[in-house]
Amino acid sequence: MVLEVQQLQKSFGDHEVLNGVNFTVESGNSLGLLGRNGAGKTTTIRIIMDVFAADGGRVLVDGKPFRRGDYRIGYLPEERGLYPKRLILDQLIYLGTLRGLTPAFAKASALRWMGRMGLMDYVNKKVDTLSKGNQQKIQLAAAMLNDPELLILDEPFTGLDPVNAQLLKVIVRECIDEGKIVLFSSHQMNYVEEFCRHIAILNHGEIVLDTTIEAHKRTYDRRHLVLDLPDGTQAQAQQYLAGKGLRAELQEQTVHLYVPDTADTLPILSGMSGAGIAVEGYRVFEPSLEDIFVEYTSKAI
Amino acid sequence: MKQFQSVFRFEMGGYFKSKIYLVMTALFAVVLMIVLSFPNIKTLLGSEEEAVQPTTITQVDQLMADTVSGGDVIALVNQNGALSDEALVLLANAMGTSMYLTQEDVQAVRDAVKNGTYAGAVVIEDAQTATYIAPTLTLDDETASVLYTAMTGVTRYEMLQSLGVSQAETEEILNPPVSVNVENLGVSQTDTFFYTYIMLMALYMAIMIYGQLVASSVATEKGSRTMELLITSARPNSLLFGKIIAAGLSGLIQMAVLFGSAVLFYHINASAWAGNAVIASIFNMPLPMVGYVLLFFLLGFFLYAFMFGAVGSLVSRVEDVSASIMPIMMCFVFAFIVVITAVSSGNADSTLMIVCSYIPLTSPMAMFARVAMSMPAWYEIVISVVLLLATTVGIGFLSASIYRMGVLMYGKAPKPAELVKVIRAARQNNA
Numbered sequence: 001m002v003l004e005v006q007q008l009q010k011s012f013g014d015h016e017v018l019n020g021v022n023f024t025v026e027s028g029n030s031l032g033l034l035g036r037n038g039a040g041k042t043t044t045i046r047i048i049m050d051v052f053a054a055d056g057g058r059v060l061v062d063g064k065p066f067r068r069g070d071y072r073i074g075y076l077p078e079e080r081g082l083y084p085k086r087l088i089l090d091q092l093i094y095l096g097t098l099r100g101l102t103p104a105f106a107k108a109s110a111l112r113w114m115g116r117m118g119l120m121d122y123v124n125k126k127v128d129t130l131s132k133g134n135q136q137k138i139q140l141a142a143a144m145l146n147d148p149e150l151l152i153l154d155e156p157f158t159g160l161d162p163v164n165a166q167l168l169k170v171i172v173r174e175c176i177d178e179g180k181i182v183l184f185s186s187h188q189m190n191y192v193e194e195f196c197r198h199i200a201i202l203n204h205g206e207i208v209l210d211t212t213i214e215a216h217k218r219t220y221d222r223r224h225l226v227l228d229l230p231d232g233t234q235a236q237a238q239q240y241l242a243g244k245g246l247r248a249e250l251q252e253q254t255v256h257l258y259v260p261d262t263a264d265t266l267p268i269l270s271g272m273s274g275a276g277i278a279v280e281g282y283r284v285f286e287p288s289l290e291d292i293f294v295e296y297t298s299k300a301i
Numbered sequence: 302m303k304q305f306q307s308v309f310r311f312e313m314g315g316y317f318k319s320k321i322y323l324v325m326t327a328l329f330a331v332v333l334m335i336v337l338s339f340p341n342i343k344t345l346l347g348s349e350e351e352a353v354q355p356t357t358i359t360q361v362d363q364l365m366a367d368t369v370s371g372g373d374v375i376a377l378v379n380q381n382g383a384l385s386d387e388a389l390v391l392l393a394n395a396m397g398t399s400m401y402l403t404q405e406d407v408q409a410v411r412d413a414v415k416n417g418t419y420a421g422a423v424v425i426e427d428a429q430t431a432t433y434i435a436p437t438l439t440l441d442d443e444t445a446s447v448l449y450t451a452m453t454g455v456t457r458y459e460m461l462q463s464l465g466v467s468q469a470e471t472e473e474i475l476n477p478p479v480s481v482n483v484e485n486l487g488v489s490q491t492d493t494f495f496y497t498y499i500m501l502m503a504l505y506m507a508i509m510i511y512g513q514l515v516a517s518s519v520a521t522e523k524g525s526r527t528m529e530l531l532i533t534s535a536r537p538n539s540l541l542f543g544k545i546i547a548a549g550l551s552g553l554i555q556m557a558v559l560f561g562s563a564v565l566f567y568h569i570n571a572s573a574w575a576g577n578a579v580i581a582s583i584f585n586m587p588l589p590m591v592g593y594v595l596l597f598f599l600l601g602f603f604l605y606a607f608m609f610g611a612v613g614s615l616v617s618r619v620e621d622v623s624a625s626i627m628p629i630m631m632c633f634v635f636a637f638i639v640v641i642t643a644v645s646s647g648n649a650d651s652t653l654m655i656v657c658s659y660i661p662l663t664s665p666m667a668m669f670a671r672v673a674m675s676m677p678a679w680y681e682i683v684i685s686v687v688l689l690l691a692t693t694v695g696i697g698f699l700s701a702s703i704y705r706m707g708v709l710m711y712g713k714a715p716k717p718a719e720l721v722k723v724i725r726a727a728r729q730n731n732a
Contacts, residue, residue, distance in 0.1 A: 049533040051709060068533070075533050081526030090314065097307040098534040142530065 001027045001149060002062055003048075003181055009056035010043055010205075017043045019205040021057070025198065027149075030172070030182035032196030034189070036297050039202040041185040042078050045154050048183075049075055072099070074148030078155045078185070080139045084128040088114075088138055091127065096145040106145060113141035117167070132159050140168065151175050152183045157191050169194060189289040199289070203297045217286040222262055227255040228281040237277050244271070256285065304535040308543025312518075316551040326555050330562040337566035340573035358393050361386040364402035374399045375444070376410050376422040383425045388455045395451035396423070398444075410434065423448060429456060487676050490647050495579055496586040497644055497673040500594050503556060504666055505637045507598060511552035512605040513626065515545055519613030519704070520622045528708045537705040542697075545606045552602065553595075593672050596686065601665025604693040605633065611700035614707030636663035640670045649674035658685050661692035 008021040018040045025031040035041045047054045050068045059066040082091050089110055096106025114120055117137040122130060130138065136159050143151065157165055173195055175182055186192050192199065193213065201209040229237050237255050241248035247258040259265050269279050316322045358364060364377065377400045379389060393400045403410060410422045414434050421444060422434040431452050433445045454475065461471045522528045531540055567574065567584050574580045608629050616625050636657065643654045649671050657667035668685040671677045
């Protein structure tokens with residue numbers, strides 16, 4: 001199964017929210033949809049979920065227009081909540097049947113997921129007796145009820161403690177391994193980096209970067225190195241390198257070295273050793289996802 | 302259809318698992334039971350008080366007997382012997398209450414009325430003039446008019462006697478054996494009034510309460526942010542219609558329980574209510590009327606519930622519901638006041654009522670009142686029902702459009718002009 005989003009356009013009144021959003025994600029893969037607040041992540045997801053129609057563009061699955069009712073979809077909306085005064089199990093069964101499960105199957109599935117979430121004690125409680133994090137786990141259980149082929153998680157980690165976040169990560173990874181499509185929207189980069197090989201960065205309604213994290217990192221200059229040096233020798237090293245006519249910068253106690261050619265690297269390093277500066281290690285500089293995110297989203301603002 | 306059933310079942314569960322719904326229904330049934338069993342309960346408690354009928358008086362001495370003096374008695378002062386003994390007896394009988402002919406002077410009697418020795422006093426000043434002295438003139442005190450009638454009768458009697466008419470002839474002239482029959486070609490409003498009133502109240506309450514429940518239920522889903530999950534799992538029409546039909550059915554079930562228990566307890570206590578015309582007129586409501594109540598409840602309920610549902614989808618929080626449904630409520634309260642006023646005045650066919658019985662917002666109550674209280678032609682009923690039905694269907698579709706757009710709009714409720722835009726946009730989206 002391949003989910004393709006092509007040229008989505010959407011305006012609310014005069015405010016243009018989406019201006020040509022494109023991305024593709026296949027079964028067994030996850031896509032991290034990244035963007036700053038108001039970049040259009042939730043709008044994109046809502047259009048995919050047919051909450052409202054796009055002004056232009058289309059959503060395709062395997063090349064055919066996507067119709068929500070034809071697929072099993074799990075959706076964890078960003079703005080989420082459940083009926084505060086109804087029993088949790090009743091609500092899960094209800095949501096399951098709305099998505100086409102039989103009541104018996106919905107109940108079995110709800111109990112299974114409640115067990116998985118460690119919430120068996122709350123099965124016959126009302127939602128408003130639960131903490132925010134536990135409510136969120138119920139929401140996740142609701143999204144998983146119908147064994148979705150396409151799982152859409154909009155900011156799933158907000159409000160979860162590290163233990164619960166770990167649980168969620170395990171579940172999401174399982175989904176990916178089972179061949180589901182996971183569409184993941186967040187601005188918590190560390191989580192995205194953990195299980196999204198593929199990212200799409202949205203900025204002002206446009207996709208400004210659509211790539212795999214690995215491939216993108218490779219696009220950075222391989223001549224930009226980071227040196228591991230014993231504490232207290234960084235300044236000395238920087239001065240040494242600068243004295244050799246090389247570009248070397250000291251950033252937050254780390255020496256960044258720009259070599260003229262990758263072939264020059266080892267000679268320079270051995271030169272440093274010869275000069276009595278111990279080099280414990282070096283690596284090609286790769287920005288963190290957070291760096292990439294900031295780079296691509298701060299420009300136009 | 303399956304989604305609709307799920308929504309319907311879940312919403313019905315909401316009512317039948319709600320303590321308020323169950324307790325209120327049970328409470329109403331218990332109140333009806335107590336009210337309708339009241340005559341029997343009273344007998345059981347032995348507190349039944351036989352109204353003391355004053356015995357017919359034949360001689361003036363009886364008016365002066367000690368037994369009639371005391372609390373509930375009206376004192377009678379015959380100043381200067383203005384009336385003959387015979388006339389006094391006539392007067393006392395015509396008054397229909399216990400009277401005591403006293404020799405005290407007017408001032409003494411006045412004091413005695415004041416301190417409660419007598420319930421009141423009648424002072425005969427001359428053959429044509431009498432004064433009624435009351436301790437307090439209560440709202441339902443009819444003594445003065447009864448006295449007027451009695452004095453008129455006594456004076457006529459005296460006049461006829463003085464003209465030399467015999468005793469028997471005088472009796473006949475004063476009480477001529479006339480009889481009047483009524484042949485009613487229409488509706489007897491004394492029979493229809495009470496049940497019409499009760500049914501109107503029931504229509505009003507049911508539509509109001511259940512309509513508002515729809516509005517606040519939609520707003521709750523929105524406020525708790527359950528909506529996004531629902532709207533992405535089911536079609537908006539299933540959600541709205543399932544919810545509204547569940548509310549309507551819950552209302553209907555509650556009404557059925559109430560009317561059912563009323564009929565049940567009436568029949569259990571039937572013997573105690575024998576002879577009570579009002580109660581009998583209520584429970585003798587003809588069966589077709591039940592059909593009309595049902596018809597107008599369903600149509601009226603759906604019309605208003607659709608509007609309430611649409612409004613509920615436009616507000617962001619439950620707290621805003623009551624302010625936003627105000628205009629609709631005003632409409633409905635206006636309809637209720639017009640109809641109740643017309644029913645109370647017995648003129649169910651006034652121009653206003655006729656107009657109201659065709660306007661869909663007012664017709665559920667107005668047309669029902671006309672059907673119950675007068676005899677509109679069959680085509681009038683058909684036109685009214687068809688108009689109402691068509692409007693309800695139209696409003697239903699419109700509401701579904703608004704609902705679809707409204708459920709995910711947060712922030713302040715849109716102004717009417719913005720609303721029109723929303724509806725237009727919704728139409729385009731649906732097309």
